[in-house]
Structure formats: C-alpha cells, structure tokens
C-alpha cells in the first residue's frame with residue numbers, strides 16, 4: 001500500500017505518516033479574527049504615534065478624539081442635523097451621477113462594442129478623453145451648470161462613464177466564436193444575438209465596469225464639491241480642514257466611505273443575483 | 288478526378304440525395320487562403336459520412352459552407368432541393384465545445400433554438416420534447432441543472448439534444464466528441480449512431496480519428512491539404528448496427544490502414 005519498501009527494519013503502517021499536507025496557520029484563522037487583528041494593530045500604532053507626540057495633534061488626531069467626533073457627527077446625522085442635509089445632498093449627487101453614468105456608459109458601450117462604426121469612429125475619441133485627467137473639467141462644469149448639485153452630478157457621471165463603457169464593450173466581445181456560430185446556425189437576428197447571448201455573456205465584465213464606476217462616482221461628487229462649493233458633505237470636509245479641525249475631517253471621511261461602500265456593495269449584490277453562475281472570480285474573496 | 292470519385296456510389300447507402308455539393312471552392316478573401324478547391328459531394332438520406340484529413344485542410348470550412356454559415360466562393364450547395372443561402376432549420380450543428388449557456392438550465396438550453404426561431408411560447412411547448420430527449424441521452428434527473436454542474440460528456444449530450452430539438456434532416460458535426468476521454472467518446476459515438484438511425488437523420492462528421500470515422504460511417508471523405516480537396520471517398524461496408532467490438536475485426540483494420548495510407552500520401556505532398 002505504501003511507497004516505502006517494507007524490508008523489516010522499517011515497518012510502514014498507516015499510522016506512520018511520512019508526508020502530510022500542512023495547513024498554513026492563516027488558513028485556520030477565521031477571516032473576522034484576522035481582520036480584527038489588523039484593525040487593532042492599525043489603531044495601536046496610531047495611538048502610539050499620537051500619544052508619544054511624534055506627530056502634531058493638528059496633523060493627526062488620536063483615535064479617541066476621532067471616535068468622539070464620529071459619535072458627535074453620528075448624533076447630528078441621526079437627529080436630522082445640518083450634516084444630514086449635507087450628506088443627503090452628496091448621496092443625491094452620487095445616485096444621479098451613477099444613474100447618468102450607467103445610462104450613457106451602457107449606451108456608448110453597446111455602440112462601441114456592437115457596431116463596427118462605433119468601434120472604428122467613436123472608440124478612439126473615448127480613449128482619448130479617458131486618458132485626460134477628468135477632474136480638470138470640474139471648473140468647466142461649474143461654469144456651465146453653476147454651483148448647485150448639477151455640476152457635481154455632471155463631474156461624477158463624467159468620471160464614472162468611462163469604466164462602464166469599457167466594461168460593456170469588453171463584455172460584448174467576450175462571447176466566443178462557438179457561441180456566435182451557434183446563434184448563427186439558429187438563425188438568430190442581431191438583436192436576439194445581442195440580448196440573449198452577448199449581453200448575458202458579458203455581464204461579468206459589465207459589472208466590473210460598474211464597480212469601478214461606483215468608486216469613481218464618489219470621487220467625482222466629492223471633487224466637484226471641493227472645487228465647486230455647494231452644501232454637500234465635501235464642503236463640510238473642506239470647511240473642517242480649513243479650520244484645522246482634523247478629527248472632524250477624519251470622521252467625515254469615514255462616514256463618506258460608508259456611503260461609498262454601500263454603493264459598491266449594492267452593485268456587488270446585484271451582480272451576485274444577476275450573474276449567479278459566475279462563482280469562480282468572487283469565490284475566494286467571500287471567505 | 289475527385290468529382291468522378293464523388294459520384295461513384297457502388298454499394299453506397301440507398302436513399303434519395305439530400306445534400307448535393309457541386310464544384311464548391313472557397314478562398315478566404317482576408318488572407319487569400321484557398322481553403323477548398325472543387326469539392327463535389329452527395330449525401331444520401333439516412334447515410335453517415337465522415338470527413339478526415341490533416342489539420343487545416345478545410346474540413347471546418349466545408350462544414351460551415353454546408354451549414355450556410357459562410358458562402359462558397361464558387362460552386363453550389365443544394366439541401367433538400369433548396370439551395371443553401373444561409374442558416375436553415377433543417378440543419379442541426381454541433382461543435383467541439385458543448386457551448387451551453389450558464390444562465391440557462393439544461394432544458395432551457397435545449398429549447399433555445401425554438402425560442403430563437405418561434406419565440407418563448409413555442410419554447411415552452413417544446414419543453415416536454417426536451418425532457419424526452421434528455422431521457423434518451425441518459426440525462427434524466429438533470430433537466431433543471433445549470434451547465435456548470437454537468438461534466439464535459441454530459442454537456443455534450445445536452446448539446447446533442449439541443450441539435451435534435453428542431454428535428455433537423457441533416458446533422459453537421461465538427462469534432463463533437465474530441466474533447467472527451469476515449470471511453471466516453473466511444474459511448475457517445477454509439478449513442479450518436481443509434482440516434483441517427485432512430486431519426487433517420489443524415490449525418491456528416493468531421494473527425495481526426497480514423498477509428499471513429501470507420502466505426503460510424505458509410506462513407507469516409509479523405510481530404511488532402513493546400514488547397515483542400517477530396518483525395519478519395521472510401522466506402523465502409525461493415526454491417527449495421529455497428530458495435531465497438533467490430534474494431535477488432537480484420538476488415539476494420541484493413542480500412543483503417545487504407546485510410547492511414549491515403550492520409551500519409553497527402554502529408555508527403
């Protein structure tokens with residue numbers, strides 16, 4: 001049964017395991033413990049650095065100060081204070097911006113990915129615009145659309161559109177020759193091929209684009225608020241920073257990141273429901 | 288020369304001609320590759336024909352032209368008295384990959400050709416037939432399973448059902464089982480033979496395996512490359528139904544050797 005020759009001096013039995021798979025320590029630790037560990041190390045270092053006076057408190061508040069400020073901001077948000085109004089403005093910008101980006105990005109993506117004209121004549125321009133630093137357009141949007149929410153929506157959508165175009169176009173190219181040939185043999189029209197084969201096949205790529213877009217839309221909205229004023233959350237951050245109220249800046253950023261995370265998770269949730277067959281790529285990450 | 292051979296049908300299966308290819312040539316405009324030159328071929332109702340030849344000798348091209356997926360540069364393809372000018376309902380096709388769509392269950396994949404051609408309502412009506420077909424190929428109990436839970440052989444079985452659901456008169460098969468292991472492959476081949484007999488379908492199979500060609504076919508079209516042409520049409524007069532143990536008979540060996548000789552000759556050129 002065993003590969004080791006049993007010559008009397010060596011008595012191999014099933015108990016004599018010669019070589020077994022060793023489970024790496026990290027594989028035996030639950031994810032949440034590992035994450036808590038990193039969190040504690042992070043907070044510990046932070047506390048150490050601040051309490052040893054290595055950095056000025058104006059530059060870096062202590063974790064405790066930050067937590068206290070988060071509680072303060074949290075109360076303001078929960079009791080419907082002025083910060084809630086600001087947060088709501090930013091959330092609206094993000095939602096409108098994302099919706100706009102999806103509508104434009106998807107349409108352009110289909111144009112570019114499905115038609116030879118789009119690929120030949122439109123794609124080069126999209127690539128050219130995509131390489132530009134898009135935040136540089138912020139002053140233009142303010143000049144065109146004013147200091148209200150419109151200019152922020154525009155910048156947010158502008159930034160988020162491109163990954164969605166690219167994702168959609170790549171998705172439409174994802175179907176292999178066999179699937180195309182199969183649809184051809186079935187006498188499928190172009191529309192049927194697009195809707196029943198190319199789009200579903202490309203959903204993973206489309207969602208990758210949407211996820212990148214979801215991140216970009218947050219960045220766009222906040223940048224728009226920094227550069228174009230208004231009453232959003234970004235403005236609160238800007239004001240707090242100008243008053244050197246760093247704990248406030250930190251806690252506002254954290255709350256903002258919850259919004260971003262929520263948007264990202266919503267996209268991911270939709271993806272899991274819609275692209276239920278795509279297990280491999282998300283598998284390991286889910287723990 | 289090949290044209291003469293193509294019409295030499297002594298002892299060939301009886302039945303009316305279903306497919307008639309006359310002087311079919313194909314030059315790919317893109318790279319001016321002459322993929323096929325002057326191919327003439329007649330398939331009779333209920334016959335099983337295999338094409339064999341080295342890689343790149345135009346087998347898939349021939350199949351695509353017959354299926355109406357690409358037009359020939361020259362020549363004529365007639366199927367059931369109608370010229371082939373595009374994909375048709377009376378043609379069923381199968382490729383090396385099963386190509387089942389992961390967002391559809393096995394039965395949904397199988398009724399897809401109906402859904403495309405006649406709409407969702409017709410596809411729903413065809414479900415019963417899909418269940419029947421799945422039963423025939425031994426996939427009972429897997430009707431509502433998604434393809435990523437099927438093995439390679441099971442997926443190929445499902446794709447056979449998808450090909451058969453429209454009751455095509457001819458089956459065009461491009462190395463359908465070459466991705467399978469030898470055991471499943473033999474089994475699938477026997478199943479294919481049974482299905483063809485039951486449906487009285489005319490089959491045209493591209494293969495790289497001489498054994499597979501001989502065990503299944505009434506006629507074997509041996510092709511030679513650059514440009515792709517017919518070298519010889521070999522008749523296989525082993526009795527039907529064929530069984531796997533016929534592979535050990537001297538007659539089988541003779542035919543295999545003959546074809547191997549033909550193929551080697553093609554290589555030398």
Ligand SMILES: Nc1ncnc2c1ncn2[C@@H]1O[C@H](COP(=O)(O)OP(=O)(O)OP(=O)(O)O)[C@@H](O)[C@H]1O
Nearest residue numbers: 315317318320322341342343344345346347348349
């Ligand atoms: N779409 C195409 N455009 C240009 N040339 C092509 C195209 N498809 C095939 N060819 C060329 O035509 C020739 C025949 O190709 P084909 O695919 O028909 O060969 P095959 O006999 O099926 O080969 P294999 O056994 O490898 O599948 C090859 O030289 C190939 O490079």
Ligand SMILES: [Mg+2]
Nearest residue numbers: 346347348461
């Ligand atoms: Mg081929």
